[in-house]
Amino acid sequence: MTSISRASSSGEPDATRDAARPRRPVEVGRQSTGAPANSRDLDGGTGAGPGVRAPGGDLLRLTNQPSAGGSVEIEAAVHTPSPSDMTGSRRIAWHLLRRFNRRDTLVRQRPMEGIVNMADVRERARRVLPRAVFDAIDGGATDEVTLRENRAAFHRIWLRPRPLADIGHRDISTTVLGQRISMPLMLDPCALARVCHPGGEVAVARAAGDAGTIYAVASSSGHPLDQIVEAATQPLWYQLYMPSDREALEPLLDRIECAGFYALCVTIDSAVLHKRERDLHNHLTLPLRLSGRTMLAAASRPRWSFGYLLGGLSRGQRIEIGGGFRAVEAISRTVKEQAPVTFADVQWLRKHWKGKLVLKGVMRADECRQILDLGVDGIVISNHGGRVLDGVHATIDVLPEVVEAVEGRAEVFIDGGIRRGTDVVKALALGARACLIGRPYLFGLAVGGQAGVSRVLEILRAEIEQTMALAGCVTVADIDSSLVHVSGDRQRSPG
Ligand SMILES: Cc1cc2nc3c(=O)[nH]c(=O)nc-3n(C[C@H](O)[C@H](O)[C@H](O)COP(=O)(O)O)c2cc1C
Numbered sequence: 001m002t003s004i005s006r007a008s009s010s011g012e013p014d015a016t017r018d019a020a021r022p023r024r025p026v027e028v029g030r031q032s033t034g035a036p037a038n039s040r041d042l043d044g045g046t047g048a049g050p051g052v053r054a055p056g057g058d059l060l061r062l063t064n065q066p067s068a069g070g071s072v073e074i075e076a077a078v079h080t081p082s083p084s085d086m087t088g089s090r091r092i093a094w095h096l097l098r099r100f101n102r103r104d105t106l107v108r109q110r111p112m113e114g115i116v117n118m119a120d121v122r123e124r125a126r127r128v129l130p131r132a133v134f135d136a137i138d139g140g141a142t143d144e145v146t147l148r149e150n151r152a153a154f155h156r157i158w159l160r161p162r163p164l165a166d167i168g169h170r171d172i173s174t175t176v177l178g179q180r181i182s183m184p185l186m187l188d189p190c191a192l193a194r195v196c197h198p199g200g201e202v203a204v205a206r207a208a209g210d211a212g213t214i215y216a217v218a219s220s221s222g223h224p225l226d227q228i229v230e231a232a233t234q235p236l237w238y239q240l241y242m243p244s245d246r247e248a249l250e251p252l253l254d255r256i257e258c259a260g261f262y263a264l265c266v267t268i269d270s271a272v273l274h275k276r277e278r279d280l281h282n283h284l285t286l287p288l289r290l291s292g293r294t295m296l297a298a299a300s301r302p303r304w305s306f307g308y309l310l311g312g313l314s315r316g317q318r319i320e321i322g323g324g325f326r327a328v329e330a331i332s333r334t335v336k337e338q339a340p341v342t343f344a345d346v347q348w349l350r351k352h353w354k355g356k357l358v359l360k361g362v363m364r365a366d367e368c369r370q371i372l373d374l375g376v377d378g379i380v381i382s383n384h385g386g387r388v389l390d391g392v393h394a395t396i397d398v399l400p401e402v403v404e405a406v407e408g409r410a411e412v413f414i415d416g417g418i419r420r421g422t423d424v425v426k427a428l429a430l431g432a433r434a435c436l437i438g439r440p441y442l443f444g445l446a447v448g449g450q451a452g453v454s455r456v457l458e459i460l461r462a463e464i465e466q467t468m469a470l471a472g473c474v475t476v477a478d479i480d481s482s483l484v485h486v487s488g489d490r491q492r493s494p495g
Pocket of ligand 1: 136137138150188189190191192218219220239267360382383384385386387415416417418436437438439440442
């Protein structure tokens with residue numbers, strides 16, 4: 001669907017800015033959120049209400065457009081917010097936070113100083129974000145067994161280096177669905193980006209572009225699609241949650257195609273509401289409104305609060321720290337209205353979406369043949385970072401059997417717990433084409449905006465390069481199964 005303008009020296013297409021460019025012009029100032037009217041975001045906000053002026057300054061209006069299949073669009077007239085837009089307690093909060101924020105200069109000027117790995121980014125983010133927001137990103141479902149296991153499983157895989165290999169001219173780039181990226185690492189779709197930092201998805205798209213890799217934009221993004229596409233210099237994927245209103249789907253696909261997204265990434269693992277107990281304990285509700293509890297949290301994290309107040313967040317992206325479970329229940333209701341993604345849906349999508357089609361959330365081998373028969377181009381082995389169904393295997397444990405079942409008919413990607421360059425190399429050795437990360441870049445975003453995401457990618461790139469070199473690999477093609485040994489007693493699951 002998207003044209004690729006330049007060929008690399010290897011003869012493979014480069015992932016260029018042009019590839020991410022809209023084929024047809026997108027109406028500026030009247031851009032779809034990309035999310036269908038009743039779409040839920042399990043991990044983020046729901047759509048804004050009609051005619052909302054967000055405290056941060058965006059004028060948002062929801063319009064129901066019969067011509068677009070009844071889908072809801074947001075008109076956003078962004079203007080520079082100022083305290084004169086605010087009234088009462090919000091105005092006082094603005095002035096107080098500005099004062100606090102000025103004192104926070106050390107963190108602001110060198111937000112990424114001293115950060116050398118993903119654990120550091122997470123720890124710094126914990127200090128920057130209000131607890132409920134940090135937990136909403138960091139946490140997993142129920143007992144968080146899968147969340148921990150995603151990480152632990154990498155520690156059962158051992159590298160077997162080839163120290164005598166000639167590692168003269170190394171190249172860690174690879175191709176993903178026909179597009180060259182600078183390293184085998186991409187950015188997962190994640191809601192809440194704009195809650196982490198006002199730069200939100202625009203900052204992430206810029207950082208991904210600078211790093212020469214692909215960003216999968218979540219359907220519940222905090223910025224209008226045209227702004228994200230405009231910021232991107234590399235191809236983007238669009239992550240889709242299947243709406244229950246299938247009528248809305250065709251016009252939505254059309255808009256995604258018009259906006260210039262290269263691949264459609266359909267999340268299949270979130271048919272019903274998750275149970276995240278950290279969120280329940282924190283009384284996390286969506287959307288966030290100013291309340292006593294919120295103000296308290298804001299006072300403890302002035303930099304975040306200042307950015308949040310000034311950030312022009314639409315109400316849809318706000319999450320409520322106070323106020324009990326009401327909004328969670330509201331989301332729960334919305335989620336219950338969603339139909340799970342079925343094989344028939346995938347077949348329908350394959351018929352109507354001409355670009356690359358990726359399924360995110362595959363966790364077993366025996367469904368692969370049917371998926372592949374439907375013409376899917378890529379599979380993301382994912383358990384949603386342990387955020388949806390607890391007690392499922394670590395993704396890296398499932399990788400070998402899925403790769404075996406796929407038999408090279410599609411590209412296999414993996415996410416979940418990837419925090420080191422060694423993790424990426426291990427995943428590639430077990431058959432993955434590339435890896436994706438979620439939380440690490442959100443934490444980088446929270447700490448340093450675009451620069452924070454860039455720093456995260458820079459650290460991981462250096463680790464991948466170093467691991468490959470020390471393991472004796474010149475290119476990703478040199479990474480094969482002989483490079484790893486899997487220890488532990490995990491039985492291969494049937495299928
Ligand atoms: C805060 C947050 C929001 C997320 N939102 C989405 C989403 O909207 N759609 C989706 O398919 N996955 C979403 N995910 C899951 C990620 O795409 C990805 O599967 C997961 O984060 C990978 O694990 P990792 O965080 O350990 O890297 C989200 C994850 C987080 C942490």
